[in-house]
Amino acid sequence: MELVRGDFTQTRNHWWWRPGWGPGTRYATFHLTFELSPELATEAVRCGLSLAGVPNVDVVPPEWLHLTMTGVGSTDDHDPEALLELADAVFVEVDELDRQPLRLDGLYLGQEGLSLVADSARWLMELKRLQQEMIKRRLGVEHEEQRFHPHVSLAYFRGEVDLSLLHQGIEEAAPRDVVIARPMLSLIELGRDDEVYTWRVLSQYALRG
Numbered sequence: 049m050e051l052v053r054g055d056f057t058q059t060r061n062h063w064w065w066r067p068g069w070g071p072g073t074r075y076a077t078f079h080l081t082f083e084l085s086p087e088l089a090t091e092a093v094r095c096g097l098s099l100a101g102v103p104n105v106d107v108v109p110p111e112w113l114h115l116t117m118t119g120v121g122s123t124d125d126h127d128p129e130a131l132l133e134l135a136d137a138v139f140v141e142v143d144e145l146d147r148q149p150l151r152l153d154g155l156y157l158g159q160e161g162l163s164l165v166a167d168s169a170r171w172l173m174e175l176k177r178l179q180q181e182m183i184k185r186r187l188g189v190e191h192e193e194q195r196f197h198p199h200v201s202l203a204y205f206r207g208e209v210d211l212s213l214l215h216q217g218i219e220e221a222a223p224r225d226v227v228i229a230r231p232m233l234s235l236i237e238l239g240r241d242d243e244v245y246t247w248r249v250l251s252q253y254a255l256r257g
Contacts, residue, residue, distance in 0.1 A: 049223045052165075053157040059104075059211070062160035062204040063243045074123045075238045076131055076250065078138070078179050080115040080150070080231040084254060088113060088152070088200070091226050095202055098221035099162070102214050104207045112245055115150075115166060115200050115231070118179035121189055123237050128250075130187060135235040135251035137182050142233060143256060145178075147171045150228040152200060155218070160205055162218070164226065166198035175233075206243065231255055 069075070082088050089110035096107035120126065120134070150172075154165035166172065173196060180191045202223075232254055236247035 076120040078117040095221040163199040
């Protein structure tokens with residue numbers, strides 16, 4: 049698996065508070081989650097064992113692996129029933145997409161973490177556009193145009209990391225391609241109070257294999 053490194057000289061802490069976030073914040077967002085994908089959990093655990101000893105590297109627990117899709121907003125700003133209706137509207141449309149299995153076949157070393165990279169399948173882009181359209185139509189929330197880089201984070205950094213040790217851990221892990229047939233499309237209530245992303249599922253749908 050090819051490793052691509054971002055343009056930086058020093059890693060930094062991923063866990064700084066973004067605008068609109070703070071202790072206790074809960075955020076509604078669409079993610080792909082992987083409750084039906086033991087192959088990803090197995091690979092993540094195997095890689096995590098090689099990375100866990102590197103200082104300032106937080107390995108993502110397998111139950112919290114995710115592919116970030118489309119944010120909705122603070123749960124304080126939206127009626128719970130409206131969020132469930134939004135999820136239903138997305139789920140009704142999603143099976144019309146020409147979906148293929150999700151392939152994680154690259155590795156990206158960024159300034160704040162290490163991730164498996166998903167191939168830029170057209171259906172992923174269409175799924176994100178569908179979510180944005182439904183969020184705008186039903187909740188009036190518009191999204192700024194941004195490039196979408198689908199990925200699944202294996203680890204986040206909490207400060208400066210010794211890159212030589214990190215590269216050694218990556219080489220020892222020798223990450224392998226993962227093909228996921230049935231990701232879950234989940235609307236979740238996301239939090240990060242304990243410097244790990246955790247969530248409560250509001251509604252979810254198993255994408256067809």
